[in-house]
Amino acid sequence: MSSPIATSKKSVLKKSIINLHKKLSHSHRIAVLGEIISKEISSLRSGREEIKILDIGCGDMSLIELIQTYVENVNPICLDIYPLPGEYLNDSKWQKYKQFDGQNIPYDGNYFDFSILSDVLHHDFKNSYSLLKESLRVSHITIIKDHFQKSFYSRLMLKFMDIIGNWGYGVALPKNYFTEVSFQKLLNEVGAVEIKRINNIELYSHNIFLSIFLKSDWQFISIIKKK
Numbered sequence: 066m067s068s069p070i071a072t073s074k075k076s077v078l079k080k081s082i083i084n085l086h087k088k089l090s091h092s093h094r095i096a097v098l099g100e101i102i103s104k105e106i107s108s109l110r111s112g113r114e115e116i117k118i119l120d121i122g123c124g125d126m127s128l129i130e131l132i133q134t135y136v137e138n139v140n141p142i143c144l145d146i147y148p149l150p151g152e153y154l155n156d157s158k159w160q161k162y163k164q165f166d167g168q169n170i171p172y173d174g175n176y177f178d179f180s181i182l183s184d185v186l187h188h189d190f191k192n193s194y195s196l197l198k199e200s201l202r203v204s205h206i207t208i209i210k211d212h213f214q215k216s217f218y219s220r221l222m223l224k225f226m227d228i229i230g231n232w233g234y235g236v237a238l239p240k241n242y243f244t245e246v247s248f249q250k251l252l253n254e255v256g257a258v259e260i261k262r263i264n265n266i267e268l269y270s271h272n273i274f275l276s277i278f279l280k281s282d283w284q285f286i287s288i289i290k291k292k
């Protein structure tokens with residue numbers, strides 16, 4: 066889910082859209098992504114010793130919190146671009162959260178075993194190069210979940226879903242989405258090699274209406290590392 070700390074001022078319309086999004090998609094999306102990403106992390110880790118995972122653009126942190134229930138011995142750190150509101154400062158849930166500038170990740174090289182960028186890069190296209198480069202620098206493996214636009218229709222529907230999922234929270238809406246070509250170009254530019262691609266992620270199978278209009282091949286996960 067988008068960041069609940071992006072703005073404290075939410076109109077009645079924004080609150081209604083947040084509730085609609087929670088009912089329509091949020092928990093199912095997190096359940097599906099959490100299970101897939103956890104399986105991939107479990108198969109890529111070596112041994113059972115603690116693994117450090119950086120969740121970049123963590124939103125409400127529900128994805129990493131679900132991953133922690135599937136994967137043993139995870140030490141998570143969550144980054145996003147908003148300051149933590151005063152009322153969360155002593156909340157144990159938010160102790161793993163750190164604000165950063167959206168481009169420079171304040172950790173040493175290879176500090177993390179894994180980084181996750183789940184539906185983040187398309188929210189900040191202009192910084193996607195530096196953000197991905199930084200993710201590759203600080204972690205051995207980066208797991209990206211994002212969208213592919215395949216046509217005018219898919220672009221329109223992805224925009225619509227982004228409005229439902231983010232506008233209510235005050236998070237900037239994306240202007241663009243990856244195509245398979247532009248995503249591969251970005252991987253080449255940052256010097257990354259893809260270890261695995263998972264296409265066709267069923268995020269809307271729980272709702273017959275949504276599954277008619279929203280296609281699973283607009284969703285992908287790409288697991289990458291430095292060349």
Ligand SMILES: C[S@@+](CC[C@H](N)C(=O)[O-])C[C@H]1O[C@@H](n2cnc3c(N)ncnc32)[C@H](O)[C@@H]1O
Pocket residue numbers: 066067068071121122123124125128144145146147166167168182183184185188189192196230231236
């Ligand atoms: C659609 S939400 C995804 C939240 C979470 N990763 C998930 O999958 O549920 C997009 C998140 O990206 C964050 N974001 C936008 N630009 C960013 C940047 N340059 N660096 C890090 N996070 C960013 C937003 O604040 C928001 O929390």
